Amino acid sequence: MPQSDHQHAAAILVVSPSKSTKVNCWSCGDMRAAHFCQQCGKVQPPAPVDYFTFFGLPYKLNLEIAKLEREFYALSRHLHPDVNAISTPEEQQWSLEKSSQLNDAYRTLKDPISRTEYLLRLQGVRLEEQSKAATEEARRTGQAKKQVVPPDLLEEVFELNMQLEEARMNKKMGEPDRSLELELQDRRKQLQAKYDGMMTELYSTWSAWDALVERAEQGGIVLDDDRIAIRDKMLDVLNRRSYLRNLLQDVDEVLE
């Protein structure tokens, strides 16, 4: 693989040292920090950055939540309208915009699933389009929105759907089948265990991803194929997890 491809992969993984640090503060002319001037403390204009960069974080998925939270509250305080009461209307507007950016960034990064989805988006995965295609297909065919059944669940899902269908029918006729219900409860337990296990699987893909980022940070070679393989594995875990969640909902609906 040509050298340029290695560099390309590394560039996607490593947060470039914040360009904003090299820009002069609009007020005092000194070098400015990401959100506030380190010299005069004035708020700086919002920049269109991704949420990791907003917090000065590397593109890693193992994240110290307590640290993120502290950073969030510290920035919130600084950007609060009361603190900025004496500033110009323009600075107040910047604070407001940054505040909203801060809230979005914090909400997205603190949740393990939305953090993973966000990173996948940054990595070029179009999660919305996948979901949009499924919605359009459902509208077109008049059937419930369907997800592709994960291959390892195929047999199980087939049987389960037949049992669910039977249980729904029984319910409609007012003739509940106690043994079928017990069996469904048992299956539900197994599905729940599988669903809970998905987080462990997700965390292991996180570690593989973070190792890649660390290698890139240290100037090591990262092959695009490796990056894409881990990225797609993460996507696969998320898809199977969401499939299991929908399945659990289906069972709950029948059992309630």
Ligand SMILES: [Zn+2]
């Ligand atoms: Zn300044």
